[in-house]
Amino acid sequence: MSHSENVLIIGAGLAGMTAGLELAHAGKKVHLVERLPLIGGKVIKDEESFPNLECSTCMVAPVQQDVLQNPNIVTMTYSSVEKIEGEAGAFHVTIKKNARYVSMTDCIGCGMCYEPCPVSQKNEWEENLGDVKAIYVPCAGALPNVPVIDAQICLKLTGKEECSACADSCMFGAIKLDDTDEMVEIDVGAIVIATGAGNYDASKLPQLGYGKLPGVYTPFEFERLFASNGPTLGELTLRDSEKNPEKVVILHCVGREEVGYCSSVCCMYSMKFAHFIKKKLPDAKIFNIYSDVCVVDKNYQKFFKKVEGADTKMLFSPTIDGVKVSGNGSGMKVSYRGGDGADESLDADMVILATAVVPDPEVGTLAEMVGLELDRHGFFAVKDDVAGSVETTREGLFVAGTAEGPKDVQTAVIQAEAVVGRVMSYLGKVTG
Amino acid sequence: MKAKVGVYVCECGPNISEKVDIDKILETLPGLEEYREIELVVKRFGLLCSGDGKTFLEDEINNNGLTHLVLGACSPRDHDKTFIGVCKKTSLNPFLYKIINIREHCAWIISDKDKATEKAITYIRAGINRVLFQSALLEKKLDINPDVLIIGGGIAGMEAALSLAARDRTVYLVEKDDHLGGKAVLLGGLLPRQGGGPAKIREKIESVLGNDMIKVYLESELEGVIGFLGNFEVIVGSPGDEEKKDLKVGAIIVATGSGLADPAILEGLDYSKTDEVITSMDAERMFSKEGKISLKSGGDPKSVALIHCVGREEKGYCSRICCNYMIKIAGYLKDQSADMKVTEFHRGLCLPDKADQGFQKEAEGRGVEFKRVRELTITGTNVRYEGMDGKSEGLKFDMVILAPALEPSEGTEGMADLLGVPLSESGYYQEIHQTTNPVATSIEGVFVVGAAHSPKGITDSMLFAQASAGKILSQLIPGGKITPEIKVSEILEAYCTGCGNCLDVCVYGAIYYDEGRGISVVNEAVCRGCGNCFGSCPSGALRTKHFTNTQLYEEMREAIR
Ligand SMILES: Cc1cc2nc3c(=O)[nH]c(=O)nc-3n(C[C@H](O)[C@H](O)[C@H](O)COP(=O)(O)OP(=O)(O)OC[C@H]3O[C@@H](n4cnc5c(N)ncnc54)[C@H](O)[C@@H]3O)c2cc1C
Ligand SMILES: Cc1cc2nc3c(=O)[nH]c(=O)nc-3n(C[C@H](O)[C@H](O)[C@H](O)COP(=O)(O)OP(=O)(O)OC[C@H]3O[C@@H](n4cnc5c(N)ncnc54)[C@H](O)[C@@H]3O)c2cc1C
Ligand code: SF4
Ligand code: SF4
Ligand code: SF4
Ligand code: SF4
Numbered sequence: 001m002s003h004s005e006n007v008l009i010i011g012a013g014l015a016g017m018t019a020g021l022e023l024a025h026a027g028k029k030v031h032l033v034e035r036l037p038l039i040g041g042k043v044i045k046d047e048e049s050f051p052n053l054e055c056s057t058c059m060v061a062p063v064q065q066d067v068l069q070n071p072n073i074v075t076m077t078y079s080s081v082e083k084i085e086g087e088a089g090a091f092h093v094t095i096k097k098n099a100r101y102v103s104m105t106d107c108i109g110c111g112m113c114y115e116p117c118p119v120s121q122k123n124e125w126e127e128n129l130g131d132v133k134a135i136y137v138p139c140a141g142a143l144p145n146v147p148v149i150d151a152q153i154c155l156k157l158t159g160k161e162e163c164s165a166c167a168d169s170c171m172f173g174a175i176k177l178d179d180t181d182e183m184v185e186i187d188v189g190a191i192v193i194a195t196g197a198g199n200y201d202a203s204k205l206p207q208l209g210y211g212k213l214p215g216v217y218t219p220f221e222f223e224r225l226f227a228s229n230g231p232t233l234g235e236l237t238l239r240d241s242e243k244n245p246e247k248v249v250i251l252h253c254v255g256r257e258e259v260g261y262c263s264s265v266c267c268m269y270s271m272k273f274a275h276f277i278k279k280k281l282p283d284a285k286i287f288n289i290y291s292d293v294c295v296v297d298k299n300y301q302k303f304f305k306k307v308e309g310a311d312t313k314m315l316f317s318p319t320i321d322g323v324k325v326s327g328n329g330s331g332m333k334v335s336y337r338g339g340d341g342a343d344e345s346l347d348a349d350m351v352i353l354a355t356a357v358v359p360d361p362e363v364g365t366l367a368e369m370v371g372l373e374l375d376r377h378g379f380f381a382v383k384d385d386v387a388g389s390v391e392t393t394r395e396g397l398f399v400a401g402t403a404e405g406p407k408d409v410q411t412a413v414i415q416a417e418a419v420v421g422r423v424m425s426y427l428g429k430v431t432g
Numbered sequence: 433m434k435a436k437v438g439v440y441v442c443e444c445g446p447n448i449s450e451k452v453d454i455d456k457i458l459e460t461l462p463g464l465e466e467y468r469e470i471e472l473v474v475k476r477f478g479l480l481c482s483g484d485g486k487t488f489l490e491d492e493i494n495n496n497g498l499t500h501l502v503l504g505a506c507s508p509r510d511h512d513k514t515f516i517g518v519c520k521k522t523s524l525n526p527f528l529y530k531i532i533n534i535r536e537h538c539a540w541i542i543s544d545k546d547k548a549t550e551k552a553i554t555y556i557r558a559g560i561n562r563v564l565f566q567s568a569l570l571e572k573k574l575d576i577n578p579d580v581l582i583i584g585g586g587i588a589g590m591e592a593a594l595s596l597a598a599r600d601r602t603v604y605l606v607e608k609d610d611h612l613g614g615k616a617v618l619l620g621g622l623l624p625r626q627g628g629g630p631a632k633i634r635e636k637i638e639s640v641l642g643n644d645m646i647k648v649y650l651e652s653e654l655e656g657v658i659g660f661l662g663n664f665e666v667i668v669g670s671p672g673d674e675e676k677k678d679l680k681v682g683a684i685i686v687a688t689g690s691g692l693a694d695p696a697i698l699e700g701l702d703y704s705k706t707d708e709v710i711t712s713m714d715a716e717r718m719f720s721k722e723g724k725i726s727l728k729s730g731g732d733p734k735s736v737a738l739i740h741c742v743g744r745e746e747k748g749y750c751s752r753i754c755c756n757y758m759i760k761i762a763g764y765l766k767d768q769s770a771d772m773k774v775t776e777f778h779r780g781l782c783l784p785d786k787a788d789q790g791f792q793k794e795a796e797g798r799g800v801e802f803k804r805v806r807e808l809t810i811t812g813t814n815v816r817y818e819g820m821d822g823k824s825e826g827l828k829f830d831m832v833i834l835a836p837a838l839e840p841s842e843g844t845e846g847m848a849d850l851l852g853v854p855l856s857e858s859g860y861y862q863e864i865h866q867t868t869n870p871v872a873t874s875i876e877g878v879f880v881v882g883a884a885h886s887p888k889g890i891t892d893s894m895l896f897a898q899a900s901a902g903k904i905l906s907q908l909i910p911g912g913k914i915t916p917e918i919k920v921s922e923i924l925e926a927y928c929t930g931c932g933n934c935l936d937v938c939v940y941g942a943i944y945y946d947e948g949r950g951i952s953v954v955n956e957a958v959c960r961g962c963g964n965c966f967g968s969c970p971s972g973a974l975r976t977k978h979f980t981n982t983q984l985y986e987e988m989r990e991a992i993r
Contacts, residue, residue, distance in 0.1 A: 026909060406784075424905040
């Protein structure tokens with residue numbers, strides 16, 4: 001098999017998109033595979049990003065647009081890598097493009113088709129806080145702005161009923177209810193893994209009440225609640241009532257002891273949350289319970305100091321392990337150990353758990369397919385910290401972003417750019 | 433010759449056609465012909481962005497010999513690039529075309545169809561009038577030099593050099609010291625996750641010195657620089673040495689590393705009467721040279737206090753690497769003598785890598801004590817501290833090791849000045865975008881990596897270095913050309929009084945003062961067309977192409993006529 005100068009990137013978060021754009025700029029043909037119907041990764045779930053509280057959409061949308069419009073990048077959304085054969089420099093890759101049932105070329109994204117659809121379900125992308133129809137885009141502003149039909153619940157596609165309400169409402173003939181999955185085969189010289197990470201499942205710590213007490217939130221639930229394009233249009237209302245929270249507790253380091261590492265972003269996003277809440281609800285009382293503070297960039301501590309005291313009261317606890325959240329009438333009680341070892345407690349109507357960043361739940365399948373072992377935490381490992389920090393143990397395979405371990409956007413982007421350098425040198429070496 | 437303006441209104445399916453009366457637009461617009469003395473071609477079309485639509489437009493431009501093109505359609509964010517592409521296939525200069533957003537600005541937000549139509553007509557009329565005052569602008573292509581200058585031969589500079597040399601780039605590596613390796617080569621050891629230890633750093637030095645593509649200049653410094661991305665001219669020399677080297681490069685990487693804050697900035701620190709208080713770097717040096725850490729008075733210490741965060745509050749940032757290397761130093765001490773009492777005084781542990789916490793637990797397992805404190809004073813080798821429980825206590829040690837904050841290296845201000853790169857509040861170089869473009873600076877072609885960018889360890893320093901190499905390898909392709917921004921600013925010589933206001937506002941360093949003519953001049957290859965300078969000129973000498981006063985004024989004038 002002859003060597004290829006093309007590159008496969010798996011995952012279209014900021015790491016994958018950045019690597020893709022720069023490789024494309026250098027004239028490489030890039031195949032960018034994303035399993036979700038939209039590109040952008042986790043950052044587009046955040047209304048604003050730390051440390052400058054920049055509007056995330058404004059920061060990421062130009063990157064998304066550039067990716068979608070770049071002639072050297074073939075973006076395959078709603079797709080998955082099925083098979084990788086061959087070897088470094090000459091990989092043969094099979095990709096499955098799941099049937100979207102909506103034509104990417106004909107649809108203009110007007111959204112006329114959602115309303116008539118008779119079935120709906122919880123919107124997983126919105127952390128199940130809102131509903132979507134069977135034909136949907138995950139959120140307003142999704143890119144590409146083309147809906148997808150969930151074949152699991154569509155009346156027509158499940159064979160439950162004859163229905164074509166969406167197709168009838170589309171003036172562009174964009175809906176193809178007879179669409180099928182498609183297999184695409186490509187040859188690439190190098191593969192970049194940029195599949196991101198997940199968050200620790202808070203229900204594994206029953207003492208924190210997640211899943212039982214409606215006032216307890218995961219960080220991305222909170223991000224979506226606060227987002228102006230989210231299910232409440234940014235209205236901070238509690239899950240079980242239409243009320244605004246009055247007393248909020250943000251608990252740092254949830255799951256840190258269990259996973260065995262610090263996730264390096266939780267302190268910063270926890271402070272960001274405190275700031276968000278104060279901005280929207282100036283009368284709310286906000287408490288951050290923490291044990292260590294890890295705010296590493298040259299500008300992060302400044303942000304921390306700005307929020308500390310002004311927006312939230314910082315409460316030290318030597319260990320987050322002992323914290324308990326229990327129901328207390330219509331509200332909740334948060335008990336924790338204070339700095340002097342004494343038991344303390346607080347009333348709260350909203351508790352946000354800053355859960356550890358953990359490997360993506362589906363990472364095992366991917367690792368097996370690309371033929372890589374994961375590190376002891378379940379992230380992709382680099383060959384050697386000091387020899388080459390984005391090369392994996394398999395030649396021709398590179399990793400960037402939170403797929404390699406928890407990190408902020410800056411470091412994810414840096415790794416992506418480092419991958420570009422490595423891939424360019426590597427392809428130069430194998431293809432001459 | 434009369435201008436011939438093609439105006440095409442997109443139906444966007446029902447999106448525009450149902451909410452705006454397109455026929456009314458088509459009827460109204462020709463009224464402009466006589467008023468403006470122009471010829472108009474006005475038509476509607478189903479979907480202009482579709483394949484059919486693009487072919488339609490291309491034919492219309494060619495067959496009608498259009499001199500200008502105005503489209504009533506959607507947001508330029510969606511399709512400006514699409515239609516610029518169409519223009520480029522014809523003889524019509526894309527700067528003589530304009531898209532008017534009558535979908536988001538009219539159809540989608542105004543429920544009253546008459547009002548939406550009226551607004552759409554106003555916008556399109558204004559657009560037609562603006563386009564008449566637009567000028568054709570031509571893209572320029574400039575040759576580039578793919579070679580790279582790197583300032584600083586620490587781990588970051590060396591890594592960048594090796595990454596670039598691997599792709600056959602000529603690299604000039606300028607180091608002010610008499611050896612390569614920076615701080616990393618001075619250390620007694622590396623973190624466990626970094627395996628291999630200092631020998632690895634020495635290996636890197638050997639690979640740099642043995643690489644034909646890398647020209648190393650020791651005991652040298654950057655003395656002058658002019659130019660822009662792809663075409664810099666730099667002067668390198670040794671202070672005091674007459675002979676200077678003139679080099680031509682396409683990009684510059686700043687890898688000047690960091691210094692250590694003077695522990696004296698820490699309030700409550702008095703070690704004037706003892707020699708047994710040393711810095712972490714002293715400890716590393718001692719361990720590197722002698723394989724152990726000894727008291728100045730001779731003999732091994734039996735108890736050592738390790739003080740984290742020295743100067744963190746004063747500097748306003750966390751140095752990221754100190755918690756980690758202090759645990760490493762505790763390891764040296766425990767290796768030296770397993771029953772040495774080693775106590776780390778910290779203000780919250782910051783261990784941001786996935787491998788670090790395990791490392792800390794291991795140290796704890798070996799008997800290293802971690803004490804979290806609120807306040808701390810050091811007198812001689814006595815440490816008095818207030819714990820998190822509010823109680824104060826005092827402990828006496830044989831030796832105290834301080835972890836001073838990292839700070840921008842000496843000479844950073846001068847270097848920033850020379851390069852035109854701004855510094856951030858922390859004193860470190862300011863990147864162009866902290867999250868999405870962290871190695872680039874506002875001077876295109878100048879990158880900042882390693883500990884010169886912000887406090888960081890070896891792994892991150894290398895990552896930043898590799899990232900800058902990635903950017904350079906993808907931006908400067910040998911034999912390739914770059915296309916500078918076309919919508920740049922210009923200064924009209926006749927009006928410029930040389931006051932220099934504009935020089936201060938241009939963050940890209942695109943404006944220089946021409947002594948001979950006594951005026952300011954925009955370097956078009958550097959200008960990004962941001963328009964910042966435009967408003968700063970008191971004499972109206974500044975003009976940003978494609979956004980001139982006349983163009984904006986004429987657009988407004990027609991809108992309110
Ligand atoms: C609650 C929270 C708030 C945060 N806020 C900030 C902030 O304000 N500022 C900041 O700098 N950082 C913040 N971070 C960190 C930031 O989210 C990450 O640094 C960033 O998302 C990493 O980008 P990435 O591209 O590596 O991964 P992701 O953004 O996770 O993108 C990975 C992409 O890969 C796709 N993918 C996964 N598996 C596969 C597969 N098998 N096949 C195909 N595609 C796949 C995913 O669907 C996703 O689109 C926050 C983190 C959390 C948890
Ligand atoms: C006590 C201590 C222990 C540490 N332990 C570890 C560890 O175990 N693991 C780890 O990962 N990190 C550790 N670090 C951090 C590590 O030292 C830095 O991350 C690393 O040295 C940064 O590399 P650099 O190349 O960016 O900068 P530097 O190592 O500072 O190198 C910069 C180079 O640039 C040169 N230079 C400066 N100005 C100019 C100029 N104007 N012109 C020309 N040349 C110039 C300098 O002479 C120097 O050679 C430690 C730091 C300290 C202080
Ligand atoms: S499928 Fe049709 S109706 Fe639905 S968004 Fe696309 S163009 Fe509009
Ligand atoms: S066919 Fe019917 S059920 Fe299925 S997506 Fe369309 S409208 Fe919804
Ligand atoms: S337009 Fe912006 S980049 Fe250009 S000279 Fe003016 S201020 Fe500088
Ligand atoms: S502000 Fe205007 S007058 Fe003053 S130097 Fe600049 S261009 Fe000349």
